[in-house]
Amino acid sequence: MPVWLREYRWRQSAAAVFLSLPLPPLRATAASIFCTEQYLKVSIPPFLFEAVLYAPIDDINSTAKIENGNIFFTLYKKETGMWDSLMIENANKEQLQYLRENAVLKAQEKAKEEAEAKKVTKQEHKKYTLEAMMKLEEAERKRIENLKEQERQKVTRELELWKNEQTYTEGQKRIQREEKLRQEVEQLKENKKEKITKPTIPNEGTSKTTVKHTKGPSSSSMFSENLKEEQLPAPRSAGTIKINFTSRVFPTALRESRVAEEEEWLHKQAEARRTINDDLAELKDLKEEEKNPDWLKDKGNKMFATGNYLAAVNAYNLAVRLNNKLPVLYLNRAACHLKLRNLHKAIEDSSKALELLTPPVPDNENARVKAHVRRGTAFCQLELYAEGLQDYEAALKIDPKNSTIEKDAEKIRSIIQGTSQDL
Amino acid sequence: NLEAPEIPVYSVKAHKEIVNSIDGVGGLGIGEGAPEIVTGSRDGTVKVWDPRQKDSPVANMEPVEGESKRDCWTVAFGNAYNQEERVVCAGYDNGDIKLFDLKTMSLRWETNIKNGVCSLEFDRKDINMNKLVATSLEGKFHVFDMRTQHPTKGFASVSEKAHKSTMWQVRHLPQNRDIFMTSGGAGSLHLWKYEYPAQRSKKDSEGAEMGVAGSVSLLQNVTLSTQPISSMDWSPDKKGLCVCTAFDQTVRVLIVTKLNKV
Numbered sequence: 001m002p003v004w005l006r007e008y009r010w011r012q013s014a015a016a017v018f019l020s021l022p023l024p025p026l027r028a029t030a031a032s033i034f035c036t037e038q039y040l041k042v043s044i045p046p047f048l049f050e051a052v053l054y055a056p057i058d059d060i061n062s063t064a065k066i067e068n069g070n071i072f073f074t075l076y077k078k079e080t081g082m083w084d085s086l087m088i089e090n091a092n093k094e095q096l097q098y099l100r101e102n103a104v105l106k107a108q109e110k111a112k113e114e115a116e117a118k119k120v121t122k123q124e125h126k127k128y129t130l131e132a133m134m135k136l137e138e139a140e141r142k143r144i145e146n147l148k149e150q151e152r153q154k155v156t157r158e159l160e161l162w163k164n165e166q167t168y169t170e171g172q173k174r175i176q177r178e179e180k181l182r183q184e185v186e187q188l189k190e191n192k193k194e195k196i197t198k199p200t201i202p203n204e205g206t207s208k209t210t211v212k213h214t215k216g217p218s219s220s221s222m223f224s225e226n227l228k229e230e231q232l233p234a235p236r237s238a239g240t241i242k243i244n245f246t247s248r249v250f251p252t253a254l255r256e257s258r259v260a261e262e263e264e265w266l267h268k269q270a271e272a273r274r275t276i277n278d279d280l281a282e283l284k285d286l287k288e289e290e291k292n293p294d295w296l297k298d299k300g301n302k303m304f305a306t307g308n309y310l311a312a313v314n315a316y317n318l319a320v321r322l323n324n325k326l327p328v329l330y331l332n333r334a335a336c337h338l339k340l341r342n343l344h345k346a347i348e349d350s351s352k353a354l355e356l357l358t359p360p361v362p363d364n365e366n367a368r369v370k371a372h373v374r375r376g377t378a379f380c381q382l383e384l385y386a387e388g389l390q391d392y393e394a395a396l397k398i399d400p401k402n403s404t405i406e407k408d409a410e411k412i413r414s415i416i417q418g419t420s421q422d423l
Numbered sequence: 424n425l426e427a428p429e430i431p432v433y434s435v436k437a438h439k440e441i442v443n444s445i446d447g448v449g450g451l452g453i454g455e456g457a458p459e460i461v462t463g464s465r466d467g468t469v470k471v472w473d474p475r476q477k478d479s480p481v482a483n484m485e486p487v488e489g490e491s492k493r494d495c496w497t498v499a500f501g502n503a504y505n506q507e508e509r510v511v512c513a514g515y516d517n518g519d520i521k522l523f524d525l526k527t528m529s530l531r532w533e534t535n536i537k538n539g540v541c542s543l544e545f546d547r548k549d550i551n552m553n554k555l556v557a558t559s560l561e562g563k564f565h566v567f568d569m570r571t572q573h574p575t576k577g578f579a580s581v582s583e584k585a586h587k588s589t590m591w592q593v594r595h596l597p598q599n600r601d602i603f604m605t606s607g608g609a610g611s612l613h614l615w616k617y618e619y620p621a622q623r624s625k626k627d628s629e630g631a632e633m634g635v636a637g638s639v640s641l642l643q644n645v646t647l648s649t650q651p652i653s654s655m656d657w658s659p660d661k662k663g664l665c666v667c668t669a670f671d672q673t674v675r676v677l678i679v680t681k682l683n684k685v
Contacts, residue, residue, distance in 0.1 A: 238483075243530060256538055257561060
């Protein structure tokens with residue numbers, strides 16, 4: 001049970017009530033004051049002072065001062081007038097209770113309302129700041145956009161100007177052309193028809209001045225074609241330039257850093273192909289390069305190309321003496337013999353070449369085809385057509401796509417059939 | 424035509440083997456005279472095509488029959504300063520450089536620079552031929568002064584070694600014909616400036632005119648990649664803007680500054 005404080009003094013004016021309440025010592029700071037329109041409570045546990053006021057007061061503006069062990073209340077009346085007493089006298093318990101509860105409720109509501117109001121103002125403040133920020137950012141963006149726009153417009157303006165220039169010059173040219181057309185047409189009517197020569201048209205660079213035609217065309221359709229080409233010369237007349245390359249044995253590109261290696265490799269290759277049979281007595285008076293079968297083969301080829309078949313055969317002979325394992329030498333010698341009509345020797349050489357060209361692999365296909373063809377030719381020239389046909393068919397088997405071999409084979413077949421019919 | 428890119432304006436089966444290099448002149452306002460395209464191929468031939476003539480070349484530079492063929496790695500047009508004159512320069516993998524004159528349909532000059540020729544360019548296609556730069560394997564390039572041809576010695580040249588690897592391409596700056604960029608197999612780009620000598624030609628002992636080569640100085644270099652930079656080109660509109668491609672599958676756009684002050 002709280003201890004009621006009942007000693008209090010009060011006085012009043014028309015508009016206010018002054019109440020002073022002595023506090024028990026040592027408790028001044030822990031006072032909790034609760035005041036609504038018609039109810040006042042001071043609670044200093046365990047002490048309690050309560051007053052249900054005679055008339056409503058303006059509780060928002062009323063003040064309470066705590067000093068010197070007293071609390072001074074200044075309560076502003078809502079309605080001016082003198083009160084009979086501070087508190088309602090003949091209030092029964094229930095009424096008091098009711099009033100108390102009411103007061104508490106009212107206080108709570110007020111508190112709620114205040115809280116609400118605070119929230120609302122806070123929100124508004126937030127909104128405001130947000131809007132302000134957005135405005136700033138918007139302004140920045142607009143500024144950048146404006147700059148971009150300006151640049152864009154500048155460029156489009158330049159483009160427009162350029163376009164206009166172009167159309168203008170186009171217009172000029174067209175007018176010139178039309179005028180020329182008229183002139184030329186008139187000229188046509190007067191002149192006789194002439195042959196068209198290559199129109200040599202001067203530079204486009206001087207397009208502003210009138211462009212002259214050298215000869216008038218013979219019909220208006222050709223005329224318009226000429227106009228189209230008036231600014232360009234005709235396509236060049238076709239030509240061919242034959243070139244020779246600096247010789248290089250290797251298929252790879254030439255590099256300075258590799259030159260030394262390559263030379264060494266070639267040297268070694270040449271050494272390997274050199275004299276297998278070293279016949280000192282006869283060979284000592286030959287020059288160094290003449291002992292090289294490759295060199296001799298090249299010589300032989302050159303002489304064959306120029307038609308000097310005997311000399312070619314000599315070269316190949318010497319080469320064979322030096323190295324009798326190279327099939328290409330026999331092949332080429334066979335060709336020479338064919339040309340010289342030494343048919344038996346041709347057959348011998350082709351056979352020897354074919355022997356050396358075993359095993360039959362795709363690499364020596366070409367060589368084998370050649371060998372078969374040459375031997376076949378030799379046989380046919382000796383009128384041994386059956387053997388010749390055999391060789392031609394062998395050649396065809398290796399290289400079925402060669403049309404000349406096919407044709408020759410056909411010819412031989414027909415000859416054979418022809419002779420057999422005769423018999 | 425970039426506005427209708429599905430249909431080619433001109434197409435032809437040019438060579439039997441891969442076409443290694445292509446160049447054009449005459450169209451787009453570069454050079455005077457007929458528009459022509461030149462192609463160089465592994466089959467050793469260099470052919471010149473006119474887009475108005477289908478299927479057959481207007482000029483064909485091919486090896487003599489029976490001669491073994493070398494890869495043509497690069498071709499370039501030059502000397503197209505009026506309607507009749509034009510030259511084609513071709514570089515091969517065995518180090519040959521051959522200069523063909525299309526007006527006379529003949530071989531005008533040839534030389535061998537001892538390394539396979541990767542790239543050739545005249546400093547300008549549309550003027551009287553002034554300088555020719557040839558880059559090659561082994562990181563060397565040669566600058567030939569093309570204004571004076573000596574009957575036996577040909578054109579004078581100066582050469583430099585850089586990049587320590589294949590020099591894939593040379594390109595002259597469109598706005599200044601004495602500055603060129605070379606791209607290398609080590610992923611580097613070098614910017615060079617050519618300075619002319621005091622006298623570009625002098626008389627030799629027999630009184631024939633002989634060219635004098637100037638000097639080349641390195642302005643700047645940069646290494647962009649570990650892979651070779653196979654191709655680069657300058658923008659014709661903006662000075663210093665260039666683009667390059669490399670074997671690391673990137674295309675790089677570069678800006679070279681202070682070219683005004685060179």
